[in-house]
Amino acid sequence: xxxxxxxxxxxxxxxxxxxxxxxxxxxxxxxxxxxxxxxxxxxxxxxxxxxxxxxxxxxxxxxxxxxxxxxxxxxxxxxxxxxxxxxxxxxxx
Numbered sequence: 001x002x003x004x005x006x007x008x009x010x011x012x013x014x015x016x017x018x019x020x021x022x023x024x025x026x027x028x029x030x031x032x033x034x035x036x037x038x039x040x041x042x043x044x045x046x047x048x049x050x051x052x053x054x055x056x057x058x059x060x061x062x063x064x065x066x067x068x069x070x071x072x073x074x075x076x077x078x079x080x081x082x083x084x085x086x087x088x089x090x091x092x093x
Contacts (some may be wrong), residue, residue: 026068026092029056036072037088044076044084068092 026037033054035042051073061067074086 008076026070026090034070034072036074036086037090038046040086042084043074043086046074046075049073049075066093 009038023063024038033037033052036052054068057065058067071089071093072086074084077083077085
């Protein structure tokens with residue numbers, strides 16, 4: 001029984017090692033325009049509704065070149081400017 005457990009665990013670890021995938025964070029070079037994407041606590045800090053869209057292309061003309069699109073919306077909630085609500089949509093290829 002102990003050998004079967006060892007074989008099952010070894011097979012599972014081997015399969016996950018060879019078939020695992022990971023995510024990579026998008027590269028942000030324009031921090032002053034991407035504040036809510038980098039730090040969600042920024043939502044609502046300007047005191048008004050803010051909508052922003054960005055597009056970034058790197059190494060244009062090469063196959064597989066990275067492209068990132070970001071759309072953010074954030075606003076303070078109610079009369080209290082210390083609480084905000086935000087939405088960030090990121091498409092990274």
